[in-house]
Amino acid sequence: MPGLATPCESGRRRRSLSSPVLLGLLCTLAVLLQTGSGCPSACVCNGTEVDCSGRGLVALPTLSLPPGTRTLLLPNNRLSSLPPDTFANLTGLERLDLSNNFLDNLPATLFRELGNLTDLELRNNSLTALDRELFQGLSQLRRLDLSLNGLSSVPLGLLDDLQGLTWLSLATNRLHALERPAFEPLANLQFLHLGGNPWECDCNLRDFKHWMEWLLYRGGRVDAVECTLPKDLRGRDIRGVPVEMFNYCLQLEDENGSVGVSKGGAAPCSRAGGAQPSETPPVADAAPAPDCVRQRYRPVSVRRAIGTVVIAGVVCGIVCIMMVAAAAYGCIYASLMAKYQRELKKRQPLMGDGDADGDPEEKQISSVA
Numbered sequence: 001m002p003g004l005a006t007p008c009e010s011g012r013r014r015r016s017l018s019s020p021v022l023l024g025l026l027c028t029l030a031v032l033l034q035t036g037s038g039c040p041s042a043c044v045c046n047g048t049e050v051d052c053s054g055r056g057l058v059a060l061p062t063l064s065l066p067p068g069t070r071t072l073l074l075p076n077n078r079l080s081s082l083p084p085d086t087f088a089n090l091t092g093l094e095r096l097d098l099s100n101n102f103l104d105n106l107p108a109t110l111f112r113e114l115g116n117l118t119d120l121e122l123r124n125n126s127l128t129a130l131d132r133e134l135f136q137g138l139s140q141l142r143r144l145d146l147s148l149n150g151l152s153s154v155p156l157g158l159l160d161d162l163q164g165l166t167w168l169s170l171a172t173n174r175l176h177a178l179e180r181p182a183f184e185p186l187a188n189l190q191f192l193h194l195g196g197n198p199w200e201c202d203c204n205l206r207d208f209k210h211w212m213e214w215l216l217y218r219g220g221r222v223d224a225v226e227c228t229l230p231k232d233l234r235g236r237d238i239r240g241v242p243v244e245m246f247n248y249c250l251q252l253e254d255e256n257g258s259v260g261v262s263k264g265g266a267a268p269c270s271r272a273g274g275a276q277p278s279e280t281p282p283v284a285d286a287a288p289a290p291d292c293v294r295q296r297y298r299p300v301s302v303r304r305a306i307g308t309v310v311i312a313g314v315v316c317g318i319v320c321i322m323m324v325a326a327a328a329y330g331c332i333y334a335s336l337m338a339k340y341q342r343e344l345k346k347r348q349p350l351m352g353d354g355d356a357d358g359d360p361e362e363k364q365i366s367s368v369a
Contacts, residue, residue, distance in 0.1 A: 038064055038066040038067070039065070039066055040064075040065070042055045042057065045065075048068050048069055048070040048071060049069070050066070050072050050073065053076050053077070054077070055077060056077060057078060058079070058080075059079070060079055063086065063087070068092065069093065070095065071094065071095040072090065073097045074098050075097050075099045075100045075121070076101075079101040079103055080102040080104060081104070082107070084108075086110065087114055090113070092116055093116065094117060094119065095117070095120075096111075096119070097121040099122065099123035100125075101125050103125040103127060104128065105127075106134055108131040109133075110134065111135065112136065112137055114138065115137055115139070117140060117141055118142045119141075120141060120144050122145060122146050123145045123149075126149065127149040128149070128151065128152065129151070129153075129155075130151065130158055131158075132155040132157040134158065135159065138161055138162060139162075139163065140164060141165055142165060143165075143167040143168075144168050144169070145169045146169060147172050148171070148172045149172075149173050150173060150174055151173040151174060152176070153175070154183075162186060163186070163188065164188055165188065165189055167189075167190065168191070169192075170192075171195045171197070173196075173197055174198065175197040176198060176204075177199070177204040177208070178208045179208065180211045183208070189220060191221050192215065192223075193222075194222065194225050195223045195224050195225070195226075199228060199229075200230075201227035201233050201236075201238045203249035205238065206246045206249055209239070225237055227241070
């Protein structure tokens with residue numbers, strides 16, 4: 001009949017209608033396969049985490065990771081160096097673990113694109129020095145582990161952009177002393193690990209000792225900082241060393257300053273960005289640079305000040321208690337003396353009558369005798 005399709009024609013129509021649907025499914029599957037192929041062959045990808053730990057990697061080319069990657073784990077490999085652009089395309093990375101490798105030098109721009117990084121693990125490598133711009137731009141970093149390396153110093157400016165850092169470990173390195181200005185930007189630091197270093201508790205560590213006391217005063221925590229030198233302080237925690245033992249440092253600073261002025265130069269200044277040698281002859285009466293003046297600033301021990309206030313409060317309390325006790329004793333004594341005087345006055349007339357009655361008897365006895 002006209003207008004009615006035969007069974008063959010109906011089958012052809014169903015196949016023609018299902019072809020676009022099948023094509024769409026194939027395209028979607030191809031896209032998914034292409035996306036999944038972003039996981040490196042030597043790694044295991046699980047959601048937002050890419051785990052490449054313990055794979056024996058010697059080199060690490062520019063990575064192409066799945067979109068949305070937040071965690072990259074590269075510990076327990078054999079990495080000794082990394083190209084400057086290794087993490088250039090990983091702007092969303094929040095955690096990076098490079099611990100237990102053989103890294104001995106890190107390019108200054110290695111982490112420059114990781115503005116969202118909050119956790120950086122560099123533990124147990126072969127780092128002996130760090131570029132002062134290495135952590136530039138990592139304002140979101142909260143945890144930094146540099147323990148078990150060979151660091152002998154922390155350069156000024158290295159931690160300037162880490163105002164949000166709350167946990168820092170420099171344990172088990174080769175640190176002898178630390179400069180206070182290098183740590184002053186860490187306004188939110190709560191945990192500082194410094195154990196296992198050969199600390200020399202001399203004038204070079206004095207200002208940092210005061211900064212540690214300030215950190216403890218505002219609720220932070222610092223592990224043991226045991227001295228190795230001088231010998232009379234070996235094994236002692238520098239936090240327990242009386243501040244009076246550093247008084248000689250002030251005398252040394254004054255002597256160094258006077259020697260510098262007598263030679264026509266300014267007082268020595270080791271802080272970066274401070275006074276630099278000039279090509280023109282220095283003026284004998286020229287004032288020292290501001291950084292040098294700041295370096296010679298004599299900070300006050302916060303812990304010692306608190307102890308003094310506590311002791312003064314206890315002494316004042318004891319004195320007040322003694323004064324109250326003395327006043328109470330005086331009042332009681334005066335009351336007793338007044339009562340005694342009143343009783344004495346009452347007894348005096350009775351004593352007078354007794355004397356009058358007794359006189360005739362005495363006279364009679366004397367007459368009989």
